[in-house]
Amino acid sequence: MADITDLLNRWSGGNKQAFEELVPLVYDDLKRVAQRNLRNEHNVFTLDCTALVHEAYLRLVDQDRMQWNGRAHFFGAAAQVMRRILVEHARQRLSQKRGSGAFHEPLDKALGVAMEPDLDVVALDDALEELTVSDPESARVVELRYFGGLSIEETAETLQTSPSSVARLWSFARAWLYRKLCDAAPPPQT
Numbered sequence: 572m573a574d575i576t577d578l579l580n581r582w583s584g585g586n587k588q589a590f591e592e593l594v595p596l597v598y599d600d601l602k603r604v605a606q607r608n609l610r611n612e613h614n615v616f617t618l619d620c621t622a623l624v625h626e627a628y629l630r631l632v633d634q635d636r637m638q639w640n641g642r643a644h645f646f647g648a649a650a651q652v653m654r655r656i657l658v659e660h661a662r663q664r665l666s667q668k669r670g671s672g673a674f675h676e677p678l679d680k681a682l683g684v685a686m687e688p689d690l691d692v693v694a695l696d697d698a699l700e701e702l703t704v705s706d707p708e709s710a711r712v713v714e715l716r717y718f719g720g721l722s723i724e725e726t727a728e729t730l731q732t733s734p735s736s737v738a739r740l741w742s743f744a745r746a747w748l749y750r751k752l753c754d755a756a757p758p759p760q761t
Contacts, residue, residue: 575593576641576642578592578593578596579593579639579641579642579645580639583638583639598624601624601649602620602624603720604653604718604720605621605623605624605627606620607720608623608720609623618657618660623653623656623657626656627649627652627656630652630656631649631652643721643725643726643729644729646719646721646725647714647715647719647721647729650714650718650720651714653718654714654718657718658693661691661692662693694752695748695752698752699713701751702744702748706743706744706747709740709741709743709744710744711730712741713741713748715729715730716741723737723738726741
């Protein structure tokens with residue numbers, strides 16, 4: 572059985588069979604990433620873990636000309652795809668409501684020391700888009716750590732930087748997002 576990096580390299584070279592061999596090797600890891608993402612999404616009734624992984628699979632299969640730099644790079648891309656799927660799903664759900672009844676979680680509940688369940692993924696995505704404009708490196712760290720479930724070390728490998736730089740960027744980004752989402756949250760109802 573080939574290793575993941577070898578399969579990624581063969582897939583990048585246009586070998587469709589390599590992707591078919593890759594899927595069983597990474598499927599359980601992709602499911603763990605999806606479960607983590609869905610655990611952070613509230614009121615998801617039509618999107619389950621398997622559906623999220625399969626939708627990500629369908630989008631990743633079109634990436635056969637991507638030059639993969641190993642396992643962490645692949646999972647970073649998978650995390651980005653899953654983020655887009657979750658945001659699209661959340662936006663669709665909100666558009667069906669036409670905004671009425673939608674609530675935003677205050678960031679102090681959502682991020683705290685670590686990012687918690689019930690985070691409004693649309694508000695987070697909007698804040699991440701804004702962070703990307705001012706500090707793309709910090710935004711990428713959030714995407715890889717939060718949506719991808721990558722460790723500090725895996726994130727550093729993906730970004731080709733040091734773990735201490737990733738830890739610093741992660742700390743900054745969490746504080747920035749906390750402030751941004753707190754400012755965007757409606758005042759508490761009394």
